[in-house]
Amino acid sequence: GDSVTQMEGPVTLSEEAFLTINCTYTATGYPSLFWYVQYPGEGLQLLLKATKADDKGSNKGFEATYRKETTSFHLEKGSVQVSDSAVYFCALRKSGGSNYKLTFGKGTLLTVNP
Amino acid sequence: GAGVSQSPSNKVTEKGKDVELRCDPISGHTALYWYRQSLGQGLEFLIYFQGNSAPDKSGLPSDRFSAERTGGSVSTLTIQRTQQEDSAVYLCASSLARGSPPAGETQYFGPGTRLLVL
Numbered sequence: 702g703d704s705v706t707q708m709e710g711p712v713t714l715s716e717e718a719f720l721t722i723n724c725t726y727t728a729t730g731y732p733s734l735f736w737y738v739q740y741p742g743e744g745l746q747l748l749l750k751a752t753k754a755d756d757k758g759s760n761k762g763f764e765a766t767y768r769k770e771t772t773s774f775h776l777e778k779g780s781v782q783v784s785d786s787a788v789y790f791c792a793l794r795k796s797g798g799s800n801y802k803l804t805f806g807k808g809t810l811l812t813v814n815p
Numbered sequence: 816g817a818g819v820s821q822s823p824s825n826k827v828t829e830k831g832k833d834v835e836l837r838c839d840p841i842s843g844h845t846a847l848y849w850y851r852q853s854l855g856q857g858l859e860f861l862i863y864f865q866g867n868s869a870p871d872k873s874g875l876p877s878d879r880f881s882a883e884r885t886g887g888s889v890s891t892l893t894i895q896r897t898q899q900e901d902s903a904v905y906l907c908a909s910s911l912a913r914g915s916p917p918a919g920e921t922q923y924f925g926p927g928t929r930l931l932v933l
Contacts, residue, residue, distance in 0.1 A: 730885065737924075744819070745906065745924035759828065801910075802871070803922060805858035 703728040705790045707806035709796050710801040714781055714813050722776040724765075725792035734758075734767050734774040735803065739788045748776075748789070781813045817841070819925035821907050826899055827931045836928045838893040840909030847890050848910075848922060849882060853903035861905075864890060865912060874930075897932045904929050 708723040713787065736748040736758070749758030754769035763778045774791060789805040828834050840847050849861040857881045860874040864884045875881070879898075884890040894901055903925040910920035 742926075744926040745908075747921050747923075750921075772844075792858075801863050801920075802848070802860040803850075803873070804860070804903075805850075807857035 702805055703732070703793060703795055703804045704742040705791050705793055705804055705806040707789075707809055709807075709809070710788075711810040711812060714811070716783055716813055716814075716815050717780045720776070720778040720781045720785075720811070722791075722811070723788055724774045724776065724806060726772050726774065726791075726793050728772075728795055728804075730791055731769075733800075734765070735792040735794070736763070736765055736774070736776050736794060736807075737790040739790065739808070741787070745790065746780045781811075783813045783815055786813045819907055819909050819923055821905075821925040821928050823928060824926065825870065825931075827933065829933055830899060831896055833895045834930065836894075836905050836930070838890045838892070838907030838909075838925060840888060840890070840907070841923055842888075843874055844909035844911055844923075845859045845887060846910045846912040846920065847884060848908040849890070849892050850906040850908065851876075851903045852906055852927065856903075858906070861892070894930075897930075899932050902930055902932045 704727045713767050733752045735750045737745045749760040751758040751767035757766045765776045772774045788808045790808045792803045822837045847864040852858045862882050863871045866887045867884050879895045882892045906927045908922040908924045910922045
């Protein structure tokens with residue numbers, strides 16, 4: 702079945718450091734790919750998405766490129782801030798059929814220190 | 816406008832008791848989803864509603880779990896005879912649905928209900 706694997710956390714960085722959180726997926730067809738973020742005490746929020754190969758999703762300085770050849774959707778940010786501290790989830794939604802359910806990775810806790 | 820709301824925010828119950836979790840979706844959103852976030856398991860899909868109908872209940876872990884939606888709005892997830900392994904955060908999401916299934920729609924999540932079964 703479909704699955705998402707993302708790097709184990711926790712990840713601890715200093716402010717202004719470069720961030721990469723790896724995400725790879727297994728799915729048939731051409732799924733849509735998402736990064737969701739969960740700030741402390743809040744619900745999941747969509748951070749960015751990409752719906753086809755080579756698309757780049759971007760938001761709030763974060764970027765991720767849909768790489769079909771490597772089945773990856775790695776999240777990057779050039780300079781993190783303390784306010785980026787949160788749990789980040791990579792997710793996919795399959796194409797066709799039951800294309801409403803999201804399949805999530807297990808989440809990566811990011812802590813950014815001043 | 817108001818986002819997805821869930822109640823209660825926290826629930827502690829004893830093993831064997833029944834619990835009801837409530838979700839109020841964003842007004843006008845016809846699709847509604849329940850997910851479960853448990854330690855070590857990540858986020859798992861439970862059930863999807865289109866209007867008041869549930870075309871996909873495949874994620875419900877056992878027949879102790881049921882859900883309903885009334886008036887195309889509020890949904891209730893009921894867990895009967897709770898077990899300790901039911902302890903988790905239960906998340907509700909909603910989306911606009913232009914068709915069935917609602918392809919291409921962003922799912923908006925509520926803050927979740929944290930359930931602890933003692």
